[in-house]
Amino acid sequence: MPTTLRHLLFVLNPISGDINKDNLEDTVTAYCKERGRAAAFYHTTGDADLEHLRAHLATHAYDAVFAAGGDGTVSLVAEALAGGEVPLGILPLGSGNGLSKDLGIPQDVEAALRLTWDHELRLLDTLRVGGRFAAHLADLGFNALIVERYDQGEARGPAAYVRVATQEYLGYQPATYHIETDEEAWEGPAFMLTIANANTFGSNVIINPDSRMDDGQFELCIIEPFPNTATPGILYRLYTNGFDDSDYTRRLCCRKARISVPGATEVLVQIDGEPCHLPSPVEVEIDVRNLRVLAPTSAPAAK
Numbered sequence: 001m002p003t004t005l006r007h008l009l010f011v012l013n014p015i016s017g018d019i020n021k022d023n024l025e026d027t028v029t030a031y032c033k034e035r036g037r038a039a040a041f042y043h044t045t046g047d048a049d050l051e052h053l054r055a056h057l058a059t060h061a062y063d064a065v066f067a068a069g070g071d072g073t074v075s076l077v078a079e080a081l082a083g084g085e086v087p088l089g090i091l092p093l094g095s096g097n098g099l100s101k102d103l104g105i106p107q108d109v110e111a112a113l114r115l116t117w118d119h120e121l122r123l124l125d126t127l128r129v130g131g132r133f134a135a136h137l138a139d140l141g142f143n144a145l146i147v148e149r150y151d152q153g154e155a156r157g158p159a160a161y162v163r164v165a166t167q168e169y170l171g172y173q174p175a176t177y178h179i180e181t182d183e184e185a186w187e188g189p190a191f192m193l194t195i196a197n198a199n200t201f202g203s204n205v206i207i208n209p210d211s212r213m214d215d216g217q218f219e220l221c222i223i224e225p226f227p228n229t230a231t232p233g234i235l236y237r238l239y240t241n242g243f244d245d246s247d248y249t250r251r252l253c254c255r256k257a258r259i260s261v262p263g264a265t266e267v268l269v270q271i272d273g274e275p276c277h278l279p280s281p282v283e284v285e286i287d288v289r290n291l292r293v294l295a296p297t298s299a300p301a302a303k
């Protein structure tokens with residue numbers, strides 16, 4: 001049974017995904033009004049958004065807060081709501097929209113707005129990576145480097161990401177990682193190491209197949225260095241749910257982990273699409289089922 005959500009806040013990132021949002025507020029307002037809902041809007045600025053959003057939420061009562069942006073905006077709103085009663089909704093308006101895809105949320109705004117009156121409330125685990133909040137995926141290694149380079153550049157969109165990745169790939173030197181989890185230890189070089197609560201990157205790469213976001217555990221998904229001849233096979237498996245079928249991949253399932261790069265005092269990590277430099281070792285912890293989210297119902301429901 002969906003709960004009735006009357007007062008909704010939409011946290012809107014004006015720059016996400018390079019998408020024109022001039023008509024978004026009118027569209028959302030009209031949609032909500034038609035269904036007896038009230039929509040309010042909050043614009044991110046890119047400057048201390050978490051503190052400002054928290055202050056806003058402390059003085060205003062909403063039945064749900066929607067992130068209208070990409071993965072960074074979703075992560076921002078999720079962090080502000082985590083541990084509380086108010087659920088997170090998502091209007092996917094970024095370039096990748098990873099968490100919304102993992103939850104099966106339609107990528108079309110009007111279709112996603114259906115969540116305002118027809119939804120299933122789910123409780124998700126979230127992670128702390130080096131003390132930073134993570135709702136979806138974080139990683140060290142190649143992808144973190146590409147995300148940082150992409151972030152520093154002017155160009156946006158999947159084509160720009162692929163261009164940066166191609167430029168960096170040839171000269172890339174994989175680091176060695178030392179990992180200790182509550183279950184096991186592993187050390188070795190890795191092309192990339194993903195800390196995954198979810199399954200799929202916004203690019204549709206399935207890095208952590210068949211895992212759940214509410215099972216109290218997370219996975220460390222390791223892609224070991226591979227020869228160029230293995231690249232097509234690895235890419236094929238990453239897009240077809242075959243992560244575990246490669247000779248160059250392994251997954252460690254755990255509830256706690258410590259990751260270090262021997263000899264380094266700092267490591268580059270991307271967390272929910274945002275690059276950051278963290279002191280090594282990086283501690284990873286899980287907060288079990290502490291985020292309420294609005295997900296599509298499997299069966300169609302009446303208004």
Ligand SMILES: Nc1ncnc2c1ncn2[C@@H]1O[C@H](COP(=O)(O)OP(=O)(O)OP(=O)(O)O)[C@@H](O)[C@H]1O
Nearest residue numbers: 016017044045046069070071072073094095096097
């Ligand atoms: N008004 C603003 N001006 C400039 N930057 C902003 C503004 N609001 C938010 N930001 C920045 O936008 C980034 C988050 O963008 P977000 O991840 O939502 O979109 P995206 O990167 O286009 O999409 P995706 O993560 O799905 O690829 C953060 O770095 C945040 O600081």
